[in-house]
Amino acid sequence: MSPGFYGIYGGGFNMAFLILMIAIMFSLYAQAKVQGTFNKYLKVRSMSGYTGAExxxxILDRNGLYNIPIEMTPGKLTDHYDPSKRVLRLSQEVYNGTSVASLGVAAHEVGHAIQHSKEYAxxxxxxxxxxVVMFSSRFVWVIIFLGLxxxxxxLVKVGIILYAAIVAFQIITLPVEFDASNRAMANLEQGILSPQEIAPTKKVLSAAAMTYVAATLVALAQLFRLISMSNRRD
Known part of the structure; x- marks a missing residue:
C-alpha cells in the first residue's frame, strides 16, 4: 500500500479530518432542518387559497415572463428552474399545494427565472x-485515487484543481439562492401572503438556504483535506 493511499485511510484524527466531519454533521443537520420545516409548514394553509402553480x-406574469411554462415533476423538494429549456418545474406537493411552504418554494424557483431574465451575474x-463542474464531478475522485x-x-494535484471547480460552483451558488429567496419574498408580500404568513414562509426559505451553506462548508472542508494530504505527500 502506497504512503499516499495510507494518507486517506490511516492518517489519523488530524485537524483537516476533524473539520470535514464537523461540516458533514452540520450538513446532515441542515438536511433534517429543511425537511422538518417544510413538512411543518406544509400543513399551514395559506389564507389566499392559491396553489403553488397559481x-x-x-409572479411570472407580473415580471413579464409569460412564455415560461410550469410543469409538475416527480419527487419531494425536486422543484427547480431549468435555464436551458426555460421551464419551471414544481413537485406535486408544491404544484398543487396551498400551504405557505408550497407558495414559498414555488416563488423561490420563480426567483431563479427572474434572475435568468435579468441576466443576474x-x-x-x-x-x-x-x-466544467459536471466533468469534475464525474472524474475528480477517479483521478485523485489513481494518483494516490x-x-x-x-495527478493528485490535477484532481484537487478539478475539485476546486466544484467548490467554486458551491460558493457562487450561495448568492444565487439568497437572491432568489429575496425576490420570492418581495413578490409574495405584494398581495399574495398575509402579514402573519410572511414569517413562516421566511423560515421555510431560510431552512432551504442553510442546506446550500452546509454543502459549501463540506466542499471547502474536503478541499482543505485534499490539500493537506497533498502537502504531506510532498
Missing amino acids: VARK PLTIRNAIVP IIASSP
Whole structure:
C-alpha cells in the first residue's frame, strides 16, 4: 500500500479530518432542518387559497415572463428552474399545494427565472461553469485515487484543481439562492401572503438556504483535506 493511499485511510484524527466531519454533521443537520420545516409548514394553509402553480404563474406574469411554462415533476423538494429549456418545474406537493411552504418554494424557483431574465451575474457565471463542474464531478475522485495508488503527486494535484471547480460552483451558488429567496419574498408580500404568513414562509426559505451553506462548508472542508494530504505527500 502506497504512503499516499495510507494518507486517506490511516492518517489519523488530524485537524483537516476533524473539520470535514464537523461540516458533514452540520450538513446532515441542515438536511433534517429543511425537511422538518417544510413538512411543518406544509400543513399551514395559506389564507389566499392559491396553489403553488397559481402563485408561480402570477409572479411570472407580473415580471413579464409569460412564455415560461410550469410543469409538475416527480419527487419531494425536486422543484427547480431549468435555464436551458426555460421551464419551471414544481413537485406535486408544491404544484398543487396551498400551504405557505408550497407558495414559498414555488416563488423561490420563480426567483431563479427572474434572475435568468435579468441576466443576474452570479447565475450567469454559475450556468457558464456547469459543464466544467459536471466533468469534475464525474472524474475528480477517479483521478485523485489513481494518483494516490500510483503515488503520482501531479495527478493528485490535477484532481484537487478539478475539485476546486466544484467548490467554486458551491460558493457562487450561495448568492444565487439568497437572491432568489429575496425576490420570492418581495413578490409574495405584494398581495399574495398575509402579514402573519410572511414569517413562516421566511423560515421555510431560510431552512432551504442553510442546506446550500452546509454543502459549501463540506466542499471547502474536503478541499482543505485534499490539500493537506497533498502537502504531506510532498
